[in-house]
């Protein structure tokens with residue numbers, strides 16, 4: 001693909017580099033020759049570093065350099081480009097002029113994208129005739145390393161260009177999030193907007209000193225305090241954003257004097273050597289201070305969740321996309337959606353009302369859904385009809401659901417013919433298990449619990465791996481919450497043990513920690529020889545707490561279980577088979593098909609009632625006295641004696657044919 005990047009500054013140089021890294025021909029354009037020289041050096045230094053670290057071979061680095069042309073004649077540069085990304089300073093008129101020119105000189109099918117931080121796409125495309133190909137591609141700094149790209153559509157953007165831009169972002173190794181409505185600040189910067197106002201108010205009103213709040217924030221694990229961060233970004237940039245939000249979102253964004261005063265005094269932070277702090281040595285000289293707790297991290301989270309809820313209400317983005325955007329854009333282990341789950345509606349509402357009252361600003365008032373007690377509902381929205389450009393009446397609903405398949409947010413329930421169902425974990429980063437996935441698993445199990453058309457359930461990963469374990473970055477506020485979270489995993493995994501159907505765990509790739517525990521809750525495990533299972537918990541100070549500490553010892557004895565749990569060592573599928581954890585090994589290339597065949601053979605070859613009762617006896621028998629187990633066994637056998645299935649089984653055996661069990 002041919003790409004032109006306009007503006008070779010802080011952002012443009014990184015955008016050019018990443019496109020070239022992924023094989024695209026790039027023109028990097030700037031109106032200032034010295035800027036191009038600087039960009040060339042930046043790109044060359046970055047390639048040298050990647051070569052030193054072994055990320056790139058020398059020849060690959062050379063090829064990347066060859067793919068970038070440094071140009072200053074925009075019209076020539078963009079003539080045959082498939083994509084143009086504008087990254088000139090955040091000045092609306094400048095961007096409008098550039099887009100009006102691009103519209104005239106670019107190919108009709110070229111995508112015209114802006115890397116604006118805040119400005120609505122429709123403002124930038126004001127003078128463009130063919131607005132359907134104009135959209136936002138908002139990269140984060142440094143653009144060659146940060147994974148997030150917000151792909152933003154205006155009302156005029158055509159679906160096909162929007163989707164193409166999503167694909168292009170993926171093709172250069174990014175994680176695109178869809179911004180479905182044109183709204184100032186899009187997702188990450190919009191969620192940050194009320195924070196900035198809040199931090200400014202804290203100083204305007206002398207609630208705390210910057211160093212006190214920064215000390216507290218760092219104590220909470222943030223890499224930089226908010227004031228240090230604003231200095232780092234540039235207070236002029238912050239003030240500029242506040243001005244734009246005052247015009248477009250609420251004039252309350254004008255109510256920030258301290259930052260505007262610093263900017264008026266030429267104190268813009270790191271770039272001018274002075275801001276909230278002194279940066280003359282290149283680092284912030286932050287006065288020593290006791291961390292203050294007048295403002296807590298929960299206040300900040302409450303403000304962010306409130307803004308995120310407004311974004312969902314305005315149908316700007318879906319909750320999952322917001323979560324991803326904030327995590328990747330702000331380098332956080334969790335985003336506002338997962339934090340929101342730890343608040344009750346009433347708690348959040350009260351906190352926001354207090355903040356709003358204390359600072360006298362409506363911006364901090366609870367969003368409509370919180371006001372109406374609908375926090376849980378709004379953060380669970382999974383789709384909404386996205387704006388669609390004229391002729392095509394498409395919505396943003398993720399995919400059409402094929403017959404027999406039900407998609408949950410983190411797994412797929414596939415009902416197959418032949419009495420078999422598959423639960424396919426389908427969650428980022430090797431099917432990491434978090435609270436949402438547990439909820440989906442519970443719903444899927446309940447969905448098939450009474451379904452007589454399903455006798456055998458396979459649980460596995462939708463890709464190459466079973467599950468790499470629990471998502472450790474999930475936000476869990478306190479010790480008691482962690483206890484409850486643990487109990488939740490135990491309870492939901494136990495449903496697999498209790499469901500009156502045969503459950504097979506198909507292990508491929510990795511089954512680590514929580515993933516391994518999930519597989520242990522199945523009745524039978526099959527695996528590839530090279531799959532790896534382990535309990536790495538103790539190596540990070542935890543223990544297998546979704547029933548693994550109990551199940552493994554019951555399964556293979558305490559000596560072998562101790563070795564696996566106490567060393568955290570990975571064992572292969574082959575070793576797991578020799579230990580009795582795994583019953584069958586299937587080749588990696590065909591494990592999915594072979595497991596289905598194995599399941600179908602079971603589903604049709606054994607009586608579902610006999611299987612369900614046997615399963616119950618095995619599981620209960622492990623916990624009760626031997627004689628009680630025998631008592632249960634004889635009762636269960638008595639029940640089976642009256643079934644049609646037993647008659648069918650015996651006559652099929654005598655007639656040397658396959659049985660046809662009806663589960664009666």
Ligand SMILES: NC(=O)c1ccc[n+]([C@@H]2O[C@H](COP(=O)([O-])OP(=O)(O)OC[C@H]3O[C@@H](n4cnc5c(N)ncnc54)[C@H](O)[C@@H]3O)[C@@H](O)[C@H]2O)c1
Pocket residue numbers: 006007008009010011012029030031032035086087088089090091094098115116117118138139140141
């Ligand atoms: N810096 C960030 O962290 C960041 C992050 C995300 C988005 N953005 C957005 O990206 C855009 C660029 O920001 P930046 O920080 O890279 O700015 P920058 O000032 O570092 O670079 C802008 C470049 O554009 C060049 N330029 C100006 N007018 C031009 C023209 N008419 N034709 C060609 N080149 C021209 C300048 O010479 C300069 O080299 C802005 O819209 C900004 O809001 C910035």
